[in-house]
Amino acid sequence: MSAFDPRMTPANGHAAAHELRGVVEATRYVKGTVKTVQQPLVNLSSAPRGERTSQLLFGEAFRVIDERDGFAFGQSLRDGYCGYVIAAALTRQEAATHWVAAPATHLYPKPRLKAPPEVAIFFGSHVRVTSDMGEFQKVSTGHFIPSGHLQPLRARFSDPVGVADMFLGTPYLWGGSSRWGVDCSGLIQQALVACGVDCPRDSDQQRGLGRDIPADAPLQRGDLIFWAGHVGIMSDAETLLHANAHHMAVAYEPLSQAKSRIAANNSGAGQGKGEIEMRRRLDKLS
Known part of the structure; x- marks a missing residue:
């Protein structure tokens, strides 16, 4: 894969990652700021308001290189893929402790099966567990997730x-x-x-x-x-x-x-x- 493949190169002309100084041209070179996705899903696009090339999941980390006109340009830490996301979909960096290992899960307002869930997140999403409630895990958003839907961050499947x-x-x-x-x-x-x-x-x-x-x-x-x-x-x-x-x-x-x-x-x-x-x-x- 070429080092200048735009999909994998954190540079957009306005700004570039500091490690690319002398490699690509940019107005400025920055270390970047790692932020966390706060929506269930956000599109990663080839340009502001451009076509979707990938998606980021709730709790995933995104290194912001440049931000303007409501869009953040940067690089997914999952795979190094670069593009633009809606800036409002990002929040401050938060270290995850678990990931969603079910196809999807609901975020419950209370640790009760019949409590009306407010939103769903998807397989591969990252969360920070703050309290073990037995059948439910309380996460940093204040919601509760069924314990069986989560795995520790380093846990992996084999098939x-x-x-x-x-x-x-x-x-x-x-x-x-x-x-x-x-x-x-x-x-x-x-x-x-x-x-x-x-x-x-x-x-x-x-x-x-x-x-x-x-x-x-x-x-x-x-x-x-x-x-x-x-x-x-x-x-x-x-x-x-x-x-x-x-x-x-x-x-x-x-x-x-x-x-x-x-x-x-x-x-x-x-x-x-x-x-x-x-x-x-x-x-x-x-």
Whole structure:
């Protein structure tokens, strides 16, 4: 990946990260300020009011490099991805203690099952637990989350397919990263990060994960399959699990059927183009 890939370069002409001094041109160079997302979701865009390229989740950290006209430009600490977010979606940095390990969870005003929840947050969101109430955990916002929906910050799953399966039926959303909506590479990133694998945001970046699988080698659970502009994960030797624009959802599909359909269609955002280009295997999960 080029060092000047704009997706991964914290510079926008007005300002650049201080480590880029002498590398890229900018009016000023700054250390940046790390802030925390305070909304359930916020779009990360290629430009102010531009198209969504990714999303940040509640509690995630974002390094702000430049702020103007109601937008903050910076870099996600999850994956280094750069872009613009609505500045009001950010608040002061807060250290998390737990993350949401359920597809979604509600923030309850009281530690009671029947208390009307005020808002929901999604898988992968970060929270700071301030008090253990038994069946509920009180978090820094003053809300309560069911204890079974949270895991300590360093806890990880061991099966990325099992994680991806939690998103089954989630609507397809270009640039989406949550149960509210997800795209092909967003699904893979969520599944792998939850299993302790550092995973970049976009499918072309994800091609660097793992090792090549020869075209004639049997596939197995957890293998990644790449087309141009598309990625999915094998649930077994014959079945692909992927977020795709054909189903407009996260769906299981026989790999042979997906191959035929994609090759025949040869177009369409989120569906890939042409033949399978790469197969990758992750041998070790941390």
